[in-house]
Amino acid sequence: MTDPWTLTAAEGELQILTGVGGPAAKMGHRLTIAMASWRADVQWRGKQPVGVELVVDVDSLQVIKGEGGVTPLTGPEKGVVRSNALKALDVKKYPQITFSAEDISKTEAGYRLDGTVEIHGTSRPQTVDVAVGDSGDVWVMSASVPVLQTQFGVKPYSLFVGSLKVADEVNLRFTARHPK
Known part of the structure; x- marks a missing residue:
């Protein structure tokens, strides 16, 4: 049995990349948002990961750039x-976002995690392909996952009666390093 791994914001980044939509989209900013407090626990059986639990503190949301x-x-x-995003995510009622992978399979580039994500009190199946690279003394992991906000009951922020709005699809980007 291999010791479990714990990854946090000290070992990597969890970011949300947004787009803009509507007739006035050129007026809006494509945002890079960081989640500053998160924890991923990886369980192992030998050299094979068998479970992943990710917990993200929604209130740690930080707008990095537009x-x-x-x-x-x-x-x-x-x-x-930030205030609008926390309101849309109803942070007081739903303070965390979670992902739990129950099925993990090896792929050519790393691992495929099949599990359940919960955002805004709504759970849905989610597949995440994690690329894993060998960088000498560390493992480097990365993933990019599109998510439709409306599938989780989150109403994308809009202005001017919807003529400028955050795109429904956001992209979650994860990177982390773990020593061998």
């Missing part, structure tokens, strides 16, 4: 974006 838009995204605007 690309595009008519003007650059300022510090105060980042605060407004």
Whole structure:
């Protein structure tokens, strides 16, 4: 039995990348949002991962940057974006996002995790392909997963009667390093 791994924001990043939609989309910013507090526990049987549990603290959401838009995204605007995102995610009622992988299979590039994600109180099946690379003394892991907010009861933020809105599909990007 191999010791379990615990990965946190100290070993990697968990980011959300958004797009913009609507007739006034050129006015909006494509956002990079970081989740600053998360924990992934990986269980092993020999050299094979057999379970993964990820817990993300929604209140740790931080707006890193905004690309595009008519003007650059300022510090105060980042605060407004954060507030709107926490309201849309109803952080007081749903303080965590979770993913639990019950089935893990080896792939050419790493592992396929089949499990359940819970966002905003709604659970859905989710598959995550994790690429794993050997970087000498560390394992490097990465994954990118598209998620439709509306499938989890999250209403994408919009302005001007919907003529400018956050795109329904966001992309979750995960990277981490673990010593061998």
